[in-house]
Structure formats: C-alpha cells, structure tokens
Amino acid sequence: xxxxxxxxxxxxxxxxxxxxxxxxxxxxxxxxxxxxxxxxxxxxxxxxxxxxxxxxxxxxxxxxxxxxxxxxxxxxxxxxxxxxxxxxxxxxxxxxxxxxxxxxxxxxxxxxxxxxxxxxxxxxxxxxxxxxxxxxxxxxxxxxxxxxxxxxxxxxxxxxxxxxxxxxxxxxxxxxxxxxxxxxxxxxxxxxxxxxxxxxxxxxxxxxxxxxxxxxxxxxxxxxxxxxxxxxxxxxxxxxxxxxxxxxxxxxxxxxxxxxxxxxxxxxxxxxxxxxxxxxxxxxxxxxxxxxxxxxxxxxxxxxxxxxxxxxxxxxxxxxxxxxxxxxxxxxxxxxxxxxxxxxxxxxxxxxxxxxxxxxxxx
Amino acid sequence: xxxxxxxxxxxxxxxxxxxxxxxxxxxxxxxxxxxxxxxxxxxxxxxxxxxxxxxxxxxxxxxxxxxxxxxxxxxxxxxxxxxxxxxxxxxxxxxxxxxxxxxxxxxxxxxxxxxxxxxxxxxxxxxxxxxxxxxxxxxxxxxxxxxxxxxxxxxxxxxxxxxxxxxxxxxxxxxxxxxxxxxxxxxxxxxxxxxxxxxxxxxxxxxxxxxxxxxxxxxxxxxxxxxxxxxxxxxxxxxxxxxxxxxxxxxxxxxxxxxxxxxxxxxxxxxxxxxxxxxxxxxxxxxxxxxxxxxxxxxxxxxxxxxxxxxxxxxxxxxxxxxxxxxxxxxxxxxxxxxxxxxxxxxxxxxxxxxxxxxxxxxxxxxxxxxxxxxxxxxxxxxxxxxxxxxxxxxxxxxxxxxxxxxxxxxxxxxxxxxxxxxxxxxxxxxxxxxxxxxxxxxxxxxxxxxxxxxxxxxxxxxxxxxxxxxxxxxxxxxxxxxxxxxxxxxxxxxxxxxxxxxxxxxxxxxxxxxxxxxxxxxxxxxxxxxxxxxxxxxxxxxxxxxxxxxxxxxxxx
Numbered sequence: 043x044x045x046x047x048x049x050x051x052x053x054x055x056x057x058x059x060x061x062x063x064x065x066x067x068x069x070x071x072x073x074x075x076x077x078x079x080x081x082x083x084x085x086x087x088x089x090x091x092x093x094x095x096x097x098x099x100x101x102x103x104x105x106x107x108x109x110x111x112x113x114x115x116x117x118x119x120x121x122x123x124x125x126x127x128x129x130x131x132x133x134x135x136x137x138x139x140x141x142x143x144x145x146x147x148x149x150x151x152x153x154x155x156x157x158x159x160x161x162x163x164x165x166x167x168x169x170x171x172x173x174x175x176x177x178x179x180x181x182x183x184x185x186x187x188x189x190x191x192x193x194x195x196x197x198x199x200x201x202x203x204x205x206x207x208x209x210x211x212x213x214x215x216x217x218x219x220x221x222x223x224x225x226x227x228x229x230x231x232x233x234x235x236x237x238x239x240x241x242x243x244x245x246x247x248x249x250x251x252x253x254x255x256x257x258x259x260x261x262x263x264x265x266x267x268x269x270x271x272x273x274x275x276x277x278x279x280x281x282x283x284x285x286x287x288x289x290x291x292x293x294x295x296x297x298x299x300x301x302x303x304x305x306x307x308x309x310x311x312x313x314x315x316x317x318x319x320x321x322x323x324x325x326x327x328x329x330x331x332x333x334x335x336x337x338x339x340x341x342x343x344x345x346x347x348x349x350x351x352x353x354x355x356x357x358x359x360x361x362x363x364x365x366x367x368x369x370x371x372x373x374x375x376x377x378x379x380x381x382x383x384x385x386x387x388x389x390x391x392x393x394x395x396x397x398x399x400x401x402x403x404x405x
Numbered sequence: 406x407x408x409x410x411x412x413x414x415x416x417x418x419x420x421x422x423x424x425x426x427x428x429x430x431x432x433x434x435x436x437x438x439x440x441x442x443x444x445x446x447x448x449x450x451x452x453x454x455x456x457x458x459x460x461x462x463x464x465x466x467x468x469x470x471x472x473x474x475x476x477x478x479x480x481x482x483x484x485x486x487x488x489x490x491x492x493x494x495x496x497x498x499x500x501x502x503x504x505x506x507x508x509x510x511x512x513x514x515x516x517x518x519x520x521x522x523x524x525x526x527x528x529x530x531x532x533x534x535x536x537x538x539x540x541x542x543x544x545x546x547x548x549x550x551x552x553x554x555x556x557x558x559x560x561x562x563x564x565x566x567x568x569x570x571x572x573x574x575x576x577x578x579x580x581x582x583x584x585x586x587x588x589x590x591x592x593x594x595x596x597x598x599x600x601x602x603x604x605x606x607x608x609x610x611x612x613x614x615x616x617x618x619x620x621x622x623x624x625x626x627x628x629x630x631x632x633x634x635x636x637x638x639x640x641x642x643x644x645x646x647x648x649x650x651x652x653x654x655x656x657x658x659x660x661x662x663x664x665x666x667x668x669x670x671x672x673x674x675x676x677x678x679x680x681x682x683x684x685x686x687x688x689x690x691x692x693x694x695x696x697x698x699x700x701x702x703x704x705x706x707x708x709x710x711x712x713x714x715x716x717x718x719x720x721x722x723x724x725x726x727x728x729x730x731x732x733x734x735x736x737x738x739x740x741x742x743x744x745x746x747x748x749x750x751x752x753x754x755x756x757x758x759x760x761x762x763x764x765x766x767x768x769x770x771x772x773x774x775x776x777x778x779x780x781x782x783x784x785x786x787x788x789x790x791x792x793x794x795x796x797x798x799x800x801x802x803x804x805x806x807x808x809x810x811x812x813x814x815x816x817x818x819x820x821x822x823x824x825x826x827x828x829x830x831x832x833x834x835x836x837x838x839x840x841x842x843x844x845x846x847x848x849x850x851x852x853x854x855x856x857x858x859x860x861x862x863x864x865x866x867x868x869x870x871x872x873x874x875x876x877x878x879x880x881x882x883x884x885x886x887x888x889x890x891x892x893x894x895x896x897x898x899x900x901x902x903x904x905x906x907x908x909x910x911x912x913x914x915x916x917x918x919x920x921x922x923x924x925x926x927x928x929x930x931x932x933x934x935x936x937x938x939x940x941x942x943x944x945x946x947x948x949x950x951x952x953x954x955x956x957x958x959x960x961x962x963x
Contacts, residue, residue: 127819129745146701147694147751147809164694164749164808165815238833251829333806338830339815352808355672355695 081309081386088385095381102374105367109181112174119156120168124175125339128166133157142166149357160363163349165339173364176341177371180323183257183336187322190261192311195268200299200307202269203276214273217266225263226328232259233334251337256329260322267321268314275310276303309386316379320372327368343368446943446961451662453683454957456638457671457690463618463633465606466543469550471689471954474603476641476665478953481606481624482655484518484537484585485597487861487952489656489959493764495951496714496861498597498904499654502532502607502625503585506597506904513592513900516600520583521652527629527644530609534578534585539610542573546614551859554599560588597903598860603953625650627658627958638666641957659961672696679704681939688934688954691808694751700937707940710933711949712755714762715857716866717746719817719927720883722850727795727826728884734924736793738777740786740820746929749812754930759917760866762931764951766906767863767913769921776922786824796825803831803852805838813929814853821851845877854883857932861952862906863913864899870920871895886925891916 089095116123128142135153142162143149149162160169202213220228233256240250241258248254279285280303288302329335330344338345343364350360460473465481468474478486486501488494500506503518510516524532541559545552545566556562560575575588589596599605612622621630627647633639641663648657666683668674671690677683679700686692688711692700700708721728721737728734743756758775761767790796800821804814814830821828831852833841842849859865868874872887894916901909921928936949943963948956 125815125819125822127745127816129748129816130742143748145748145752146697147748148698164812165819234834238831249829250831333832333834338811338832339818352693353695355693356698357695 099378109177187260199272732793
C-alpha cells in the first residue's frame with residue numbers, strides 16, 4: 043500500500059471501482075431473473091470452486107477455534123493459567139523429574155504431554171497455554187481493530203467522497219496526516235503513550251493495559267488505507283444515474299448515502315475485511331514485539347516472540363512456535379481474502395493477470 | 406555506580422543534613438587476595454577488552470558509569486582511592502596521591518591532606534596541590550552527574566557552581582608544601598569516599614573546561630589514554646612515569662596495552678571471548694543466558710559470578726493501600742521465592758533479604774535469619790492478606806523493559822495475584838523508569854527498584870530509606886518510609902567517618918534487621934556479575950573489585 047489507493051478506484055488491480063459486482067442501484071442489486079442468483083450467491087459459488095482459498099480459510103478457522111478453546115485446554119489439560127509462573131516447579135517427563143526452569147535460567151523444552159506440551163518460557167509459564175491465549179488476544183485485537191477501521195473508514199470515505207469540497211478537503215487532509223506517518227512508528231508512538239495513561243473519551247475509559255488500547259491504535263492508523271479507496275469509489279459513484287434518480291426522487295444526502303451508496307460499497311468492504319484482519323494481526327505482533335502493543339504479562343504472539351529472542355540459540359521454540367502460528371494465521375486469512383476478492387470481483391483477477399503478463403513481456 | 410546514581414546525588418544531597426565526620430585509618434579486613442604481586446605470568450603484551458555498552462564519557466570529570474570508572478580508576482588516581490582487592494577488602498580506603506588518610510577536625514568540618522612529593526602527570530608536568538582544587542572546580546563546571554556530592558558539602562562549591570565565585574573558597578592549597586585543606590559546610594561521614602571518586606582524579610590546572618572524551622587529559626595512574634573514542638573504543642598504555650612514584654598498594658599493572666573495543670551486541674561479545682578472539686567480557690553487560698550452558702561447560706575455568714554490593718528489591722509504598730498495612734507488606738515478604746528470582750536472573754543474583762548488601766559494613770551476615778523465613782510460605786502469606794483485609798485491592802506493579810527485570814516483575818505480579826490481589830503490570834522504557842516512578846504525580850504502589858553502591862558505605866544505601874529523601878520529583882525513597890526510629894539512627898550513624906565504619910557496623914546491622922522486620926521493601930538479592938576472560942589471561946590472578954569491577958592492573962597474560 044505504498045501509493046495513494048484512491049487511484050485504484052478507476053484503474054488497476056486490487057480493490058477497484060464497483061469492486062467487481064459493478065455499480066448498481068438497490069433495485070438492480072436484486073437477484074438476476076435470468077440466473078435466479080444474486081451477486082453474493084454467485085460470489086459464493088465462485089468461492090466454493092476455489093479450493094485453495096477454502097483450505098486456507100479452514101486453516102484460519104481452525105486456529106480461531108483452537109484459540110477460543112484456550113481456557114478449556116488450560117484448565118483440563120495443562121492445569122495452569124497463561125500468566126501463572128512455575129519457576130521453581132518440577133515436571134515428570136518419561137518418569138524423570140525435571141526443573142521447569144533450571145538454576146541457570148534455562149526453561150524446559152517440549153515435553154509432548156499435557157503439562158508443558160511445548161515447553162516453558164523464562165518464567166516457567168506453559169508455552170502452549172500462552173500460545174492459545176496469545177492467539178485469542180492477537181485475534182481479538184485484529185478483529186476489533188478491523189471493526190474500528192472499517193466503520194470509521196467507511197464513514198469518512200463516504201462523507202468525503204459524497205460531499206466533496208470543503209468537507210472532503212478537511213477529511214482528506216486529516217487522512218493525509220495519518221498517512222504521512224509510517225504505520226509502525228505511529229503505532230509505537232501512540233502505543234507507548236496510551237499504554238501508560240490509557241484512553242479516556244468522555245465516559246469511556248480504557249485502562250492502559252487493556253487489549254482495546256492496541257486495537258484502538260491499529261484501528262486508527264489503518265483508516266486512510268481503507269477510507270481513501272472508498273472515497274475514490276464514492277466520487278465516481280455519486281455521478282452515476284442511480285444517485286441522480288434518488289436525488290430527483292427527493293432523497294436527502296443521508297438517505298442517498300445510506301440507501302444507495304453504502305449497498306454498492308458492500309463488496310468492497312467485504313473484500314477489505316480479511317485484508318485488514320491480516321494487516322491488523324501483523325501490526326499487533328510488531329507493536330507487541332516492540333513493547334507498544336499487548337502489555338505484559340498478557341500474552342500475544344508478538345510479545346511471545348519478543349520474550350523468546352534472548353534465548354533463541356538454546357530455546358528456539360520460544361520464538362519459532364508463536365512465529366509459525368502468526369504466519370499460518372496471516373497466510374490463512376490472506377489467501378482466503380484473495381479468494382473472496384476473486385469471487386466477488388473476478389475482473390480484478392483478470393486485470394491482475396493482465397498486469398503481470400504485461401510486466402513479463404516488458405521484461 | 407550507575408548513571409542513575411546521579412539522580413540520587415542531585416535530589417537527595419540537596420535535602421539531607423548529615424552530621425559530623427571524623428578521622429582515622431583502618432579499613433575492612435581483607436578476605437581475599439590483594440593485588441600488586443605477579444603470580445608468575447608474563448609481563449607485557451596486549452589485552453583486548455570488549456564492551457557492549459559504551460562508557461558515558463572518557464573525560465574523568467564527567468564519567469559516571471561502571472564502563473568509564475574501570476579505565477578512569479587506573480588512569481586518574483585521586484588523593485584517596487580503594488585498595489586493589491576483591492570482596493570487602495576492596496572497599497578499604499587507602500591514600501592515593503595523598504601521603505596518608507585525611508586528618509579530620511573534631512567537628513568533622515575540616516579535612517587536611519598532603520600531596521606526595523615528586524609526582525608528575527603522564528605528560529611529565531609536575532603535580533601541584535592546586536591541581537586538586539582545579540580538578541574539583543572542573544568537575545563542577547563541566548557538570549558531572551554527581552557534582553552535588555561536592556556542591557552540597559564543600560564550602561564555597563555551591564557559590565562557584567552558581568557563578569558567584571571564581572574559585573572554591575573551601576579548598577585551600579599550598580603548592581610549596583603540598584598541603585590541601587578542605588572545609589565542609591556540614592559534617593559528612595562519607596566525604597572520604599567522595600574524594601575517592603574517579604571524578605576527583607587529579608588533572609593539570611588549565612585543562613579545558615569542556616568534555617575531553619575524545620582527547621582525555623593527562624593523569625597520574627598506572628595507565629594512560631593514548632587513543633580515545635567513546636563510541637568506538639579506546640586504548641590504555643602503561644604510564645612509564647608511574648612506577649617511579651612507588652605508591653604503596655597501587656599496582657603498576659602487568660600488560661603494556663589494554664585495547665577496548667565497543668561492540669554492538671553482547672551475544673557476539675560473549676562469543677568472541679568464548680572463542681578466545683578477545684580477552685575480557687565487560688561485566689557491566691549481561692551475559693546472554695543462551696550461551697551460559699556453553700560457557701559453563703567449555704570455559705568453566707575462566708568464568709565466575711562475582712557479587713557486587715547492590716540491593717535488588719520491590720518497593721512497597723507505605724502511604725497507599727494495600728501496603729500502608731504492615732500485614733500486607735509482611736505477606737509479600739513471606740511469599741517471595743528468592744530461589745525463583747535467582748533462576749530468573751540466570752543465576753546472576755545472590756539471594757538476600759537485607760537492605761545493606763554483603764561486603765558493606767552493617768550487613769547482618771549469615772548469623773541473622775530473615776524475619777519472614779528463608780523459604781517462601783504462600784499459605785501463611787495468604788492468611789496474612791485475609792487478616793489484613795486488603796485482599797482484592799487493585800495494584801499496579803511498575804517495571805522496566807530490560808531482561809531480567811521484566812521477568813522479575815512478571816513473577817512478582819503473578820505472586821500478588823496468587824496472594825489475592827488484583828495486580829496489573831505497567832512496564833515502561835528503561836530510560837524513563839526511575840524519573841517516572843520517582844514523580845509525585847505517579848506515586849506508584851509497588852514495583853522494581855535496585856541500588857548499586859556509589860561507594861562502600863551503608864549510608865549510601867540508607868539514603869533510600871531516609872524520610873528527608875521523599876521528594877516530589879526524583880524521589881528515591883520509593884516506599885516513602887518515614888520511620889522515627891530509622892531517622893534517629895541515621896542521624897547518629899551517618900556522620901561516622903567512612904574510615905571508622907567498623908566501629909558502628911553492629912548498629913547498622915541492628916538497623917537493617919529492624920527495617921527487614923517492618924517489611925518496608927521486599928529485598929530478594931544482590932546482583933552478581935560475570936568475570937569472563939579468554940584462555941590467554943591468568944584468571945586466578947585477575948581481581949574483581951567490588952566497586953570498579955575488573956581491575957585491569959591485575960590482568961596478566963599466561
């Protein structure tokens with residue numbers, strides 16, 4: 043996302059104008075009489091044919107389900123909690139009692155049994171339990187951040203694109219301001235300051251160590267990346283006949299935005315969601331790794347990687363396992379997201395292939 | 406001696422009114438070897454020292470970290486210095502460029518010393534008594550981090566600092582006789598320790614009043630700087646003039662050249678020493694725990710953990726719930742597992758429950774038992790919390806990012822939750838940690854704290870328990886201890902001269918045991934540092950000094 047994505051509203055691959063299902067009025071969006079299938083059912087049919095996307099979607103779903111089952115695993119299998127320290131405890135492995143953390147600070151490796159299945163960290167905390175709870179936290183942050191991004195970006199994009207002029211000028215400059223900062227640096231700056239004092243917006247008070255703080259930060263920093271394409275799309279859409287028709291029919295701006303514009307953006311929004319979830323999970327991991335995301339002792343994949351770094355030569359699993367989970371989760375949701383985009387906007391895939399073909403020829 | 410000590414000097418010295426000083430000689434009984442004699446290794450050669458953390462300055466009047474103290478100690482000898490020895494013997498003050506320990510007036514306000522005859526700087530210029538006055542003025546003028554040790558006690562130093570005077574009226578010198586007289590504004594028992602700081606190491610009159618880290622001035626010491634760059638490295642070479650002075654108890658060194666290189670990470674620092682590609686791992690750096698098993702198995706004969714006088718503890722704010730309740734404080738002391746803390750420190754911690762560490766006069770010693778037991782009693786602690794009625798209290802635990810301090814706080818937070826509290830962590834960047842928790846606005850309930858000695862004197866540690874040290878900013882009495890008994894004892898013990906500490910060691914010990922019983926803090930140990938050399942060095946002959954760490958004058962090639 044290096045360049046202004048609003049350009050892609052009129053040309054190029056990715057999230058483009060009409061997002062594949064074209065610009066339709068609400069009436070046009072009804073099921074086609076010739077096929078009997080609406081655009082979403084058609085999209086679903088295409089998605090079902092994309093086995094790779096479904097497989098990766100299933101992988102992501104599996105990770106989500108596993109992470110949701112974290113409390114069950116912790117209570118009934120590992121018999122601990124994610125933050126419980128077992129520094130001086132011992133565990134019996136193959137009939138031999140072993141220190142969970144050795145006198146020189148080396149944590150135990152994978153035991154391949156209920157307790158300390160994947161080993162322990164420096165504080166003698168069960169890696170498997172923290173991995174699942176960390177996944178919950180990472181996914182929760184990713185989901186909430188995506189929700190914040192999508193809601194605010196849609197609101198800002200539609201408003202800026204529809205009203206143009208002064209409103210667009212102000213909103214576009216604010217977006218530019220956020221856009222101008224590198225995402226990670228902005229996230230670190232916000233994360234470091236908000237982790238200390240928390241967030242207070244009127245009666246809403248969020249403590250510094252709440253998961254909602256990184257979710258809020260990530261949600262905010264990604265707004266321009268979604269709002270700008272939406273704004274570009276709305277700029278084109280507001281000149282379409284179905285909007286004129288609604289206007290002639292006496293609909294006010296709010297009604298037009300809600301009833302005519304928003305439904306035509308839905309596929310764009312749907313395509314953006316998995317993309318933003320993947321990005322949010324990655325940014326959360328980066329911020330947590332740098333100490334500006336999920337606050338200790340709460341686990342997240344990012345904090346677990348960070349915690350394991352200093353023992354990487356002797357206990358590589360402390361870094362490798364959460365890293366692998368992160369890769370699998372992001373890969374799963376990304377490939378599935380691509381599948382959703384191809385299903386809802388097959389032309390985007392064709393355009394993408396065209397671009398790649400041209401690039402090959404030029405080379 | 407860490408950068409943080411500067412805050413103490415600035416904040417506490419301004420408010421403390423310490424009383425009386427005296428005179429005398431003596432010192433701690435040496436339990437370990439003293440230096441100076443060769444153990445049969447070769448003389449000469451070059452040693453390579455690696456530092457993962459660069460010194461703050463190489464200018465003697467500015468340096469205030471262990472990395473700068475190591476070279477400055479052997480390059481800029483002061484009027485007084487410490488014996489080159491390990492353990493408690495290394496805390497003994499000895500005459501450096503002065504002929505003897507100071508003669509202190511009965512009221513503790515006047516110190517008289519005499520400069521040795523025939524001394525010259527490494528560039529050949531003669532050393533004069535007035536150079537001492539200039540050195541102290543320079544430390545103040547270039548804004549040394551601990552300058553308040555001078556400005557708060559030497560008469561006229563504050564006026565000089567503020568620009569109201571051209572020189573320090575409280576320091577009188579006579580170049581003809583070498584006499585130096587220092588007049589204090591109030592008695593201060595630790596003042597002999599203050600003039601033993603490397604920053605009081607004498608430089609020639611006329612040395613520029615600016616940071617000379619890249620071109621350090623000449624000094625009087627076994628070694629001298631021949632090349633210097635704070636962030637890249639520096640070289641010390643044997644000072645050919647020093648041996649002629651034959652100053653007792655100050656060794657002349659064995660190797661000809663000490664080449665110090667600043668490296669970017671401690672992993673490669675340790676690996677290079679392990680592979681004998683470099684000779685000394687700087688103890689101020691953390692030895693990577695991942696390499697420890699390899700070091701212990703492959704290089705066990707050239708690696709050891711050396712305790713340094715320091716106190717690692719969790720403070721308990723006695724003015725805020727739940728730790729305004731003594732039972733709550735006792736419960737935490739009862740529950741803490743010091744063995745766990747040692748493991749979290751990868752073994753670089755010596756468990757202790759006393760505020761005055763081992764090696765400092767007044768440490769209760771092995772005969773005294775911890776008031777809340779040597780082993781953790783979680784069940785008993787939980788009962789105490791229930792009885793105190795503080796269970797369920799929300800607690801914010803403050804901590805630093807760097808390892809293993811974060812691991813300490815993770816453990817401690819879990820412990821508080823096990824005791825029935827609702828504890829959350831607040832981890833902040835190392836650089837802003839102490840100013841943040843020392844701010845009255847933050848007024849933290851509990852969290853990590855440590856103290857590494859500025860000088861071997863119990864009063865250096867008990868500044869942190871002194872009610873007069875409770876400040877709105879840069880507070881160092883984090884537990885906000887305001888105990889009349891402690892205050893009375895401090896008023897009596899602080900003025901006792903550093904050279905007579907042994908005479909009041911039992912009283913300091915009784916005070917420390919009282920503090921432990923009142924559970925104002927949760928002390929869990931004293932830091933140990935790695936002494937880790939290459940195969941080329943004589944490991945046994947090399948000394949690890951309690952204040953200045955590796956004594957480079959004792960390094961010797963096999």
